[in-house]
Amino acid sequence: MPSCTGWVFVVPSTRTQINPLSAEGTRREIAQCKPRPRPGESDNAASHQNSEDASYTSSCVHLTLDETRLKSFGSTVITRIEYVLSCLFLFGSLTALPAAETPRTPNIIFILSDDLAQGDLGCYGQKLIQTPNIDQMAKEGTRCTQTYCGTSVCAPSRASLMLGKHTGHSPIRANREIGREGQMPLPQGSFTVAQLLKSAGYRTACIGKWGMGMFETTGSPLKLGFDHFFGYNCQRHAHSYFPKYLYNDDQRFDLPGNDGNENVEGKGAIYSQNPISEETLNFVRSNKDGPFFLFYSVTLPHGSFQIDDQGIYKDKPWSEEQKNYAAMVTRLDTDVGRLMALLKQLNLDEKTLVILSGDNGSSFAPQSSLGKLFDQAANGMRGFKRALYEGGLRNAGIIRWPGVVPAGRVSEEPWAFWDFLPTCAELSGAKIPATVQIDGLSIVPFLKGGSVPKRDFFYWELHEGASIQAVRWGDWKAVRNGPSKSIEIYDLKNDVGETMDLASQKPELASKAESLMAAAHADDSNFPMRDKKENKGVPLGK
Numbered sequence: 001m002p003s004c005t006g007w008v009f010v011v012p013s014t015r016t017q018i019n020p021l022s023a024e025g026t027r028r029e030i031a032q033c034k035p036r037p038r039p040g041e042s043d044n045a046a047s048h049q050n051s052e053d054a055s056y057t058s059s060c061v062h063l064t065l066d067e068t069r070l071k072s073f074g075s076t077v078i079t080r081i082e083y084v085l086s087c088l089f090l091f092g093s094l095t096a097l098p099a100a101e102t103p104r105t106p107n108i109i110f111i112l113s114d115d116l117a118q119g120d121l122g123c124y125g126q127k128l129i130q131t132p133n134i135d136q137m138a139k140e141g142t143r144c145t146q147t148y149c150g151t152s153v154c155a156p157s158r159a160s161l162m163l164g165k166h167t168g169h170s171p172i173r174a175n176r177e178i179g180r181e182g183q184m185p186l187p188q189g190s191f192t193v194a195q196l197l198k199s200a201g202y203r204t205a206c207i208g209k210w211g212m213g214m215f216e217t218t219g220s221p222l223k224l225g226f227d228h229f230f231g232y233n234c235q236r237h238a239h240s241y242f243p244k245y246l247y248n249d250d251q252r253f254d255l256p257g258n259d260g261n262e263n264v265e266g267k268g269a270i271y272s273q274n275p276i277s278e279e280t281l282n283f284v285r286s287n288k289d290g291p292f293f294l295f296y297s298v299t300l301p302h303g304s305f306q307i308d309d310q311g312i313y314k315d316k317p318w319s320e321e322q323k324n325y326a327a328m329v330t331r332l333d334t335d336v337g338r339l340m341a342l343l344k345q346l347n348l349d350e351k352t353l354v355i356l357s358g359d360n361g362s363s364f365a366p367q368s369s370l371g372k373l374f375d376q377a378a379n380g381m382r383g384f385k386r387a388l389y390e391g392g393l394r395n396a397g398i399i400r401w402p403g404v405v406p407a408g409r410v411s412e413e414p415w416a417f418w419d420f421l422p423t424c425a426e427l428s429g430a431k432i433p434a435t436v437q438i439d440g441l442s443i444v445p446f447l448k449g450g451s452v453p454k455r456d457f458f459y460w461e462l463h464e465g466a467s468i469q470a471v472r473w474g475d476w477k478a479v480r481n482g483p484s485k486s487i488e489i490y491d492l493k494n495d496v497g498e499t500m501d502l503a504s505q506k507p508e509l510a511s512k513a514e515s516l517m518a519a520a521h522a523d524d525s526n527f528p529m530r531d532k533k534e535n536k537g538v539p540l541g542k
């Protein structure tokens with residue numbers, strides 16, 4: 001990290017309240033969308049504002065949204081950034097530091113789509129939904145067919161990713177709403193991958209959706225290692241793509257003209273993915289001298305199935321839901337493409353590890369009209385969101401880092417979300433505190449062309465209704481759909497669809513699975529093992 005003294009002061013200009021759609025040519029300042037520099041740190045923004053949407057002047061920093069262009073382009077909100085910095089003497093002194101004094105560790109971007117199905121992507125066999133940019137990313141990197149989510153719904157899957165723990169040890173093991181807005185927070189003492197990377201000098205941002213604690217709780221992303229947050233904190237709030245507001249750090253970021261309707265008929269002036277996407281680009285531009293960690297927790301294509309433009313699907317003979325869903329997946333792809341293009345433009349390709357996945361399997365049953373049309377289960381997996389069969393747990397796993405991660409490799413080697421934290425530790429050189437227990441293993445050797453580490457087992461549980469569990473060791477998979485239910489045994493090598501329960505034929509495997517489940521599961525009073533709902537538990541961390 002470059003050393004420096006003093007502050008760079010960031011001063012938002014005066015905000016005005018003007019209806020964006022009635023004020024032709026008037027730019028309304030909507031927020032300062034840039035991570036705030038901290039004492040002793042430089043503001044890198046000054047060195048790289050060369051794009052057509054950005055200009056560099058001098059004296060304060062603010063982000064403006066060009067309202068005329070917003071109206072003209074309809075679905076595409078084009079933000080314009082005017083960076084103005086005081087303390088130019090500080091910038092001058094920093095640029096004079098020799099590069100050799102700042103050895104690099106890679107930038108890390110984890111793109112986590114919400115409710116994406118592996119089978120939604122062309123590179124995993126999708127025929128109807130177009131995803132050219134993600135397919136290209138897969139060609140340029142490694143495509144994993146057995147990347148496992150933390151579990152099969154949002155919050156606990158994300159907690160597993162953030163904490164490096166499987167759901168037998170994680171403090172979040174179900175989606176659980178707390179109050180009118182927000183979910184059960186990560187408790188005091190949680191140690192996230194963002195805290196880890198921050199300790200190694202990374203600038204960190206979560207942009208998109210959080211869902212693990214509102215700002216006043218112990219689960220606030222801003223208390224757990226993220227320098228910057230932008231988007232939805234609450235999962236339910238994220239059901240609207242035309243929300244009345246998002247959050248910029250912990251401050252409301254109003255989106256005038258939106259109705260906030262969480263149903264499919266929601267409408268508005270600003271599709272939330274527009275400012276969210278722009279903010280990811282802003283963060284990368286502002287931190288191009290790195291290292292940075294971007295947790296791009298994109299809400300697409302989670303319901304409600306709202307889209308501002310059905311694009312190439314508009315005239316398809318499909319239902320509105322089918323057209324909207326396809327357009328949402330393609331919109332995800334388009335914005336991934338924009339991010340990849342920016343990395344290339346900034347010469348960050350070979351300095352940046354990018355991983356793309358989804359937080360749980362498809363939200364559609366294979367036999368539903370949408371599931372059938374898009375044939376998301378074409379790869380033969382059983383189950384979907386909220387189940388612990390492979391269709392609920394396996395997701396896309398596309399890993400790109402030119403020059404390091406093999407290009408064009410397709411791997412069946414399994415790894416899981418809880419491997420991400422120790423992988424980041426090895427990449428960054430950051431130390432995981434001795435008091436922090438994790439379950440994951442670093443997959444850095446795999447990233448570099450080798451194999452995933454050997455391990456005894458993978459484990460999942462979920463407490464939505466009945467407490468369900470699954471364990472995989474080798475090619476054997478066990479599922480128990482409630483503590484009093486029988487253990488099912490499947491041979492994934494020959495039966496990825498988990499169609500033939502071998503428990504009665506192989507009782508020794510059922511016994512082994514029971515032992516593994518017992519070893520992996522730590523009791524948590526918030527998530528007692530139950531056969532039936534309902535289990536509200538006690539809110540943590542208020």
Ligand SMILES: [Ca+2]
Binds near residue numbers: 114115153302
């Ligand atoms: Ca989800």
